[in-house]
Structure formats: structure tokens, C-alpha cells
Amino acid sequence: MDTEQLTGLDDFWRVYETAGHAALLAESLPFGEGRAEQVAAEREALRRAVDGDWSGCEACARALGATYALQGVEPTVWMATVTALARRLTPLLVTEYGGDPARLAAALDAAQAWFDRRLGVITGEYLRARGAQGAESRFRGLLEAAPDAMVIVGSDGRIALVNSQVERVFGYTRDELLGQLIEVLVPERFRARHPEHRDGYFRNSHPRPMGAGLDLYARRRDGSEFAAEISLSPLRTPEGTLVTAAIRDITQRKVTETALKLANRELEAFSYSVAHDLRAPLRGMNGFAQLLLDRYRDKLDAEGQDWLQEILLNARRMGGLIDALLSLARLARSEMRPQRVDLSALARAVAAGLAARDPERDVSLVIADGLHADLDPRLALALLENLLGNAWKFTGHTAAARIEVGAVDADGAPAFFVRDNGAGFDMAFAEHLFGPFQRLHPAKEFPGTGIGLATVQRIVHRHGGRVWAEGRVGEGATFFFTLPSRSAEAAP
Amino acid sequence: MKPPILLVEDNSSDEKLTLLAFRQHAYGHDVVVLRDGADALDYLFASGPYADRDPAELPAMVLLDLKLPRIGGLEVLRRIRAAERTRFLPVVVLTASREERDVVRSYQLGANAYVRKPLDFTDFVEAARAIGTFWLLLNEPATGQRGAP
Numbered sequence A: 001m002d003t004e005q006l007t008g009l010d011d012f013w014r015v016y017e018t019a020g021h022a023a024l025l026a027e028s029l030p031f032g033e034g035r036a037e038q039v040a041a042e043r044e045a046l047r048r049a050v051d052g053d054w055s056g057c058e059a060c061a062r063a064l065g066a067t068y069a070l071q072g073v074e075p076t077v078w079m080a081t082v083t084a085l086a087r088r089l090t091p092l093l094v095t096e097y098g099g100d101p102a103r104l105a106a107a108l109d110a111a112q113a114w115f116d117r118r119l120g121v122i123t124g125e126y127l128r129a130r131g132a133q134g135a136e137s138r139f140r141g142l143l144e145a146a147p148d149a150m151v152i153v154g155s156d157g158r159i160a161l162v163n164s165q166v167e168r169v170f171g172y173t174r175d176e177l178l179g180q181l182i183e184v185l186v187p188e189r190f191r192a193r194h195p196e197h198r199d200g201y202f203r204n205s206h207p208r209p210m211g212a213g214l215d216l217y218a219r220r221r222d223g224s225e226f227a228a229e230i231s232l233s234p235l236r237t238p239e240g241t242l243v244t245a246a247i248r249d250i251t252q253r254k255v256t257e258t259a260l261k262l263a264n265r266e267l268e269a270f271s272y273s274v275a276h277d278l279r280a281p282l283r284g285m286n287g288f289a290q291l292l293l294d295r296y297r298d299k300l301d302a303e304g305q306d307w308l309q310e311i312l313l314n315a316r317r318m319g320g321l322i323d324a325l326l327s328l329a330r331l332a333r334s335e336m337r338p339q340r341v342d343l344s345a346l347a348r349a350v351a352a353g354l355a356a357r358d359p360e361r362d363v364s365l366v367i368a369d370g371l372h373a374d375l376d377p378r379l380a381l382a383l384l385e386n387l388l389g390n391a392w393k394f395t396g397h398t399a400a401a402r403i404e405v406g407a408v409d410a411d412g413a414p415a416f417f418v419r420d421n422g423a424g425f426d427m428a429f430a431e432h433l434f435g436p437f438q439r440l441h442p443a444k445e446f447p448g449t450g451i452g453l454a455t456v457q458r459i460v461h462r463h464g465g466r467v468w469a470e471g472r473v474g475e476g477a478t479f480f481f482t483l484p485s486r487s488a489e490a491a492p
Numbered sequence B: 001m002k003p004p005i006l007l008v009e010d011n012s013s014d015e016k017l018t019l020l021a022f023r024q025h026a027y028g029h030d031v032v033v034l035r036d037g038a039d040a041l042d043y044l045f046a047s048g049p050y051a052d053r054d055p056a057e058l059p060a061m062v063l064l065d066l067k068l069p070r071i072g073g074l075e076v077l078r079r080i081r082a083a084e085r086t087r088f089l090p091v092v093v094l095t096a097s098r099e100e101r102d103v104v105r106s107y108q109l110g111a112n113a114y115v116r117k118p119l120d121f122t123d124f125v126e127a128a129r130a131i132g133t134f135w136l137l138l139n140e141p142a143t144g145q146r147g148a149p
Helices: A005-019 A021-028 A037-051 A057-070 A075-097 A100-143 A166-172 A194-203 A251-295 A302-333 A343-357 A377-394 A427-432 A452-462 A484-490 B012-023 B037-044 B072-081 B100-108 B121-138
Strands: A149-153 A159-162 A216-219 A225-237 A241-249 A339-342 A363-367 A373-374 A399-409 A412-419 A466-471 A478-480 B005-008 B031-034 B061-064 B091-095 B112-118
Touching: A005 A075, A005 A100, A021 B100, A037 A057, A057 A075, A057 A100, A075 A100, A149 A251, A149 A399, A166 A241, A194 A241, A225 A251, A241 B100, A251 A302, A251 B012, A251 B121, A302 A452, A302 B100, A339 A343, A339 A377, A343 A363, A343 A399, A373 A377, A373 A478, A373 B121, A377 A399, A377 A412, A377 A452, A377 A478, A452 A466, A452 A478, A484 B037, B005 B012, B005 B037, B012 B031, B012 B121, B031 B037, B037 B061, B037 B072, B061 B072, B072 B091, B072 B100, B100 B112, B112 B121
Parallel strands: A363 A399, B005 B031, B005 B061, B061 B091, B091 B112
Antiparallel strands: A149 A159, A149 A241, A216 A225, A225 A241, A339 A373, A399 A412, A412 A478, A466 A478
């Protein structure tokens, strides 16, 4: 800093100091907080600026900027007050140093530099403070918009922030919770161990459900409890890690789940009783008809024997239906262990099995390479056995039979298909295809239980996929299915 | 006199069919039919209506249905295995159920075999022949279980 500038600042400061600036500042800065302290600080800062140390001035300016931001004073308003102060000082400088134009010019330059700097710092601080405020208000907005009760906890385990859903769900007011240990929301019997779990999470925090596989409970203000689902996620802030806990009351869901479990058990009991109770009378009818046919054949004429054969045929058919229905029910409740399955290899194995059972058939098989999907391997086998078995059966009366297995793109994900050039079906009946015991062909022509495609649909649906069919009578059918990728679902 | 085969079966049609199926393959053993689990236990342990029976006289084998009135087949099996005298008695579960859990439970409780009653009578006769041949002719029962020659 050169001598001239120093002189200028010195002169500027003298005017500022001697012209009763406390009153001036008080008048010009109506938004300043703790005005007396503010003035004293300004005066001290200016004195140091004369010595070339602007940090005090900048600190004062920053404090003012923050005050303006905090009080919501619009920039146009506070800029006007700051420039008004500059305008008030200029005539004082002219009066003081008017006799020496060079000295006046230096003092005015110094004043200009001081105000420019000041305005710059205030503006910067104002915008920063408003920005942070904006971010915080946006954050609070998000917190409030969340459907779950949200509790934000510091590493000391104390509640830093809650949303209004917390008040509704837990029955506490916001003020009662802020600063409390989070354990206040934990049922007494779990409280002792909770700080340890909480510390563990702070040490190794990543978004995850709390207490995976456990039934969690939360405690309301009145001491009552509710079944809760809790997701945790860390929030890194300059002040350290905070943890957000999203708490959902799942009482209703638990009730539904219990009802569902009960319904499933009933269904299981029902299929069990079907297995046992329906088959027993069937065995009686079948067995005695057979005995009659074996031991009293010579007492029956051809027609009588034919009728007995019909009884046997129907009993056997009914047995097949009961078995098919039971295996469908078993399929619906069996446990699933999805994994990566090579559908191409599996389709080849299934096709080889079909060809071996039916060596006189000449079917051209086209199976695309590299078809992979995430599903239970046992169910994958049942899926392909049914689809390929179907294609095999319905090309039974087709010359130059052809079965194709492949995949097409359906909205960015593969839709696998099994296509044949067999009997096909009328698209008008497409929706009946997947119903149990629905048949679009006479049993004489294409025998079967009518359970195959229902099985296919159940397998695909259990994996969260879609299944549909396209066909034309006499030209063949194509069955498409999608299986959502597990890796896409598991992405954080 | 050979020890009898004990058939525990509540369905009269199944009873007749089983008797017919075993007619040629009982190898000289009589078939005693009991129609519920409680009766079967009374017979085996010589209690209740069978109090005057000698409990040391055990059947050559038990053909046990699972779904029975009063006391179910699995419970009958459990009590047979729990008693010292009947611990090694050959028990063949003969049932309509193909439920995995019934099969597993039966073996857990110590069933010697699990046979699903075939729907087709020819198959039933074949099953009876296989059961009879194995358990009455080929199988060597534990001491004290052997039938009279």
C-alpha cells in the first residue's frame, strides 16, 4: 500500500472518527444488531485498516451481511443504506480536506475503496447465508414431505431434528424430543442394548434397513408400542455425521400379513385334504371297476366292457387333474432361491429330454445362445418344461415342426420367447390361455390337464415378470415372458 | 400260526382293495384290520378292548395309513417307536398323501418305508406284492420279531 493511499485512509478515518460516527452509523444502518457494539467494532476495524489490515473490516461486513440475510432484508434495501452512509461521509470529507485537492482525492479514493470492499463482502456473505438458509429450508421441506416419521440423530445419540409425522406417530411435541436421547423412542426392554447398536452404526454407516430380519417396535409417548419398519441413512455434514431414521408404523401391514399367512395355511390344509380325501374315493371307483373288468369280463358283453373302460379312463383323468392341481398349489408356496440361470443350456436339456421320449418325432429346434435370467433353478426347469412341452405337443400334427427359443427387446429388458409353428390359437381366446384347466383344443387331439400354462404364469408372476402369448390358428404360437433382473433391483 | 399283518385303515373301500391286493402276497399271514389309531395302539399294547391279548405277540408288520380317526398315523408311529417292545416292528406307511412333509415326518419318526397307494389297481397289486415279498420274506426282523417258520 503506497503512502498516498495510507494518508487517504488515515484522513478518511479521522473524519469518520471525529464526525460523530456513532450517530451516523446508527442512522445509516437501521438493521444492524447490537448497534453500540457494532459501532465500536467498526471503529476498531477501520483503525486497523489504516494500518493495512482489512480483516477486521471484512469481519464486520460479513456480520452485517449475515444479519441482513437472517432478517430477510432485501439487497436493494441494504445496498441503499450502505451507499447512503457513503454519501453522508463524502460532504464531510470535502469540508475537511477541500483546501487540499490531492489530499481530498486520496481520502475520497480511500473511502471508495472501503465502501467497495465492504459492499462486496456484505453481498457475498448475504448470498452465502441465504443460500445455506435455502438449502436448510429445502431440507426441512423434504423432511416434512416424507411420508414416514423422520428423526435425525447426532453421533451423541441425541435427537437433532424431527418432522411433524414424528409428532403424529409418537405423540410427542417437537420441543419435547429435540435434544433427547433417541432411546426415548425405543421400548424399555430394548433400551439398554440400543446405544451399542447405534454407536456401531455411526462407526460403519451406510443406508440400510435397521435390524434386518427382526421384528422392530417403537414406543409412543404414552408407553404403547407399535410394530415399526426403520430405514437408516447417514448424513455427512461439516459438523459431523448425522443419522436419519425413517420410521414407519407397520401395524396394519402386520395384520394383513398374519391374515395372509393364515389364508395360506388354510390353502395348504385344503390342498392336503384334496390330496387325501379326493383321491381315496377315486381309488375305490377305479379299483373296483378294474376288478370287475378283470374278474367278470366274461359275464359282460362288449358294450358293458367298453363302459367299464370309460369309467376307468375318467377316473384316471380325474387323478391326473388332482395331481396337477396339487403340484400347482405346491409351486405357489414353495420357497424360491433365485440365482443366475443359463436358460439356453436348460432349454437344450429339456428339448433333448422331449426328443428322447418321442424319438419318432422330427422337430427342428433353434435355441439362441447366451440367454440368462435370475430365477429359481427348479422353477426355471418347470417353466421351460411346460413351455417347450407345450410347443412339442402342439406341433405334433405339423409337418416340418419347428420350435424356437430366443429373446427380443421389450422396453430395454429381454423378453424371452418360445415359438412354434404348430396348431396355434385364436387371439380372441388369448386371455383364457393361462387359466387353470382352460383348454383351447379338444383333449382327443392334444391331451393334457390344462394346467401347464397356469403353471408357467404362476412361475413368471412369482418372479415379478410378465407373460403373454401371440398366435394364429394353424400357424403356431409364441409365448413371451420377462424376468426382472435381481441386480437392477438390488442397486442401492 | 404266522403272526398277522396289521392293517390300520379307516376307508372301507381302501380296506377291501388292500385285502384283495394282499390276498396273493400275504405269504400265509392273516391280515388284522383296525379302523383307527387308538384301536391300533390298544391292539399293539394289549390295552382297552384288547386287554386279554398277549402283548408279546407282535404282528409281522404294520401297514399304516396316516389320516386316521381319533389318533393319527404319525402319532401311532411315534408311540410304536417309543415303546421298547415295538421299537423294531416293521411299519410301512401306506397312504394317499404325497406331501413332502408327510414323507419326511414319517421317516423322522422311524417308518421303515413310505408307499403311496397307487390309483390304478394293477399298480396297487404290484405294490402289495413288493411290500409282502420284501417285508414278509426277504427282510430279517430284529430278535423277537421273527415270525414262526
